[in-house]
Every structure is written in C-alpha cells, then in structure tokens.
Amino acid sequence: NAGVTQTPKFQVLKTGQSMTLQCAQDMNHEYMSWYRQDPGMGLRLIHYSVGAGITDQGEVPNGYNVSRSTTEDFPLRLLSAAPSQTSVYFCASSPWGPLQETQYFGPGTRLLVL
Amino acid sequence: AQSVTQPDIHITVSEGASLELRCNYSYGATPYLFWYVQSPGQGLQLLLKYFSGDTLVQGIKGFEAEFKRSQSSFNLRKPSVHWSDAAEYFCAATRGSARQLTFGSGTQLTVLP
Numbered sequence: 001n002a003g004v005t006q007t008p009k010f011q012v013l014k015t016g017q018s019m020t021l022q023c024a025q026d027m028n029h030e031y032m033s034w035y036r037q038d039p040g041m042g043l044r045l046i047h048y049s050v051g052a053g054i055t056d057q058g059e060v061p062n063g064y065n066v067s068r069s070t071t072e073d074f075p076l077r078l079l080s081a082a083p084s085q086t087s088v089y090f091c092a093s094s095p096w097g098p099l100q101e102t103q104y105f106g107p108g109t110r111l112l113v114l
Numbered sequence: 115a116q117s118v119t120q121p122d123i124h125i126t127v128s129e130g131a132s133l134e135l136r137c138n139y140s141y142g143a144t145p146y147l148f149w150y151v152q153s154p155g156q157g158l159q160l161l162l163k164y165f166s167g168d169t170l171v172q173g174i175k176g177f178e179a180e181f182k183r184s185q186s187s188f189n190l191r192k193p194s195v196h197w198s199d200a201a202e203y204f205c206a207a208t209r210g211s212a213r214q215l216t217f218g219s220g221t222q223l224t225v226l227p
Contacts, residue, residue, distance in 0.1 A: 004157070031213070040123070042204055042217035043158075050213060058214055090157055097213050105157030 002026050004106035006091050012112045013081040021076040021109050023091030029104075031097045032074040036060065036087040037108075043090065049074055050097065081113045116141050118207050120218035127195050128226045135190040135221050137205030145207040147188040148215070149179055152202045161203075164188060175199070200225040 007022045025032065033048035035058075045058030049068040063085060065077040074093075078085060091106040119138045127133055139145055146165050150158040162173025169181040179190045188205060205218040 035217075040219055042118075042120075042219040043206075043215075044217070045214050048213060056213070059216075092158075102160045102163075103158075103215070105159070107155075107157050 004091055004093055004104050006089075006106035006109050008109060009107070010110045010112075012114065013078075014114050015082060017081050018077070018079050019081065021078075021089055021091075021111070023074045023076065023106060024072050025074075025091075025093040025104070026072065027093065027095075027104065028071060029093035029095050030071065031095065032068070032091065032093045033058070033103075034064070034066065034074070034076045035090045035092065036085075037090060038087050046076065046089075081111075083113045085111065086113045087111060116145070116207070116209070116216055118205050118216050118218040120203075120205055120221050122221045123219070124222045124224065126224040126226060129197050130194050133190075133192045133195045133199070133223070135203050135205075135223070137188045137190065137218060138186050139188065139205075139207050140186065141207065141209060143209065144183060145209050147179075147181065148206040148208075149173065149177070149188075149190050150204045150206060150217075151175075152204065152220075154201070158204065161190070195223075195225055197225045197227065199223060 004025045030051045034046040035043040044060045047066040049055045089109045092103040094103045117140045148163045149161040152158045164171045164181050202220045204220045206215045
C-alpha cells in the first residue's frame, strides 16, 4: 500500500491562477478530508467526504472546491488563488471518519501564492 | 464554540527529562480526544486517543495521556524524552456524531542533548 499520496509536493502560483491539489489513497477508505496548516493555527478542516459523490464543508471552505467521483481520489481545487491561501495542505483518510478511526495523513503540499 | 487549546507554543527539555504537554478542550459534552505528532516535513501520526473508560491512555513511542474531566484537560506525558521526540504535537477533539476533528494550535518540542 502506498497509503495517502499527494501531488505536487510544492507549488508556486500567481494571484488569480487556478490549480488542483491531488490526493489519492489505496486503502479503500470511505472518509477523506483536506486540511490547511498555518503557523500558530494548527490544522483547519477545509472540506471532507464520507464517500464517493458526497462532500461537505469544514471550518474554512471559502475559495476551495472539492469533488469525490471515486473512493480513491479527492482533489482540492483553487479556482482563483489568493495570497491568503499560502499554506501547507494535508489530505487525510480513514475507514469511516475521525471518530474512533485513525486518520492517515499524506505528506503535504506546500503552496505559495504570490 | 467548540475549541481545543494548547497553551504552550514551544517547550524545550533535556534528553532524559520528563515531558508534559498541555491540552484543554471546550465542548458541551466530553469529546473524543486525540494526540498527533508531526515530524519535520511529514504528515501527522496518531500517538493515542481517548473515547471512554480508563482515564489514563497509553500510546505509541512511550507516550501516555490523562483525561481529567474536572479540568477539561487531556495532557500528554512521557517519563524520559529521547532526541527523536523533537517534533510538533497536536491535540485534537471531535464529538460523537461529528465528522470533523478540531485541532489545537500545536506545541513545538525541542530536545537538548
């Protein structure tokens, strides 16, 4: 098992550009989520999904879109990047959800928006 | 509002010394509680979790945590710190019906030789 993989590892964008952060898992987990990590603020949940075709907003969803067409993939889209979206992004998955289940985290994508 | 607070931003200890990292939560009812560790450049790894029962929870890498309802705390402890324990530590919580983890802001641990 590769676990949770994220691409790219690092990305630089200009304000207004769009991009997609990729996340994939090969553990057949139903629950997947995206967090952003900023200094002094810990991790904040952006969006999550409890299964293919089902997504919901987390704590900081503005400026981000997600979709879940397959169990394996959960891409995060930035439609028009802003400097405030400079952060480290983590994808995580677990069999059913954070409750009672260990979440497996990817290695992160470091995003810089100029 | 539900929140998790880690009052110590940075802690420095000498190798072999004991360690306690503080975590306080603010929830309407007792939440489910977690401690994660993040090594430099890595994702997060679960150290331990508390759902119910024995208030002293054992985790991986020699860590333990104690749940104290009266103090709304879930502090992480280790009797003897190793240099490899240098990392950032996050406390997190969720309620029984929730699908979301709420994380504290983290505590950076430095271990002196």
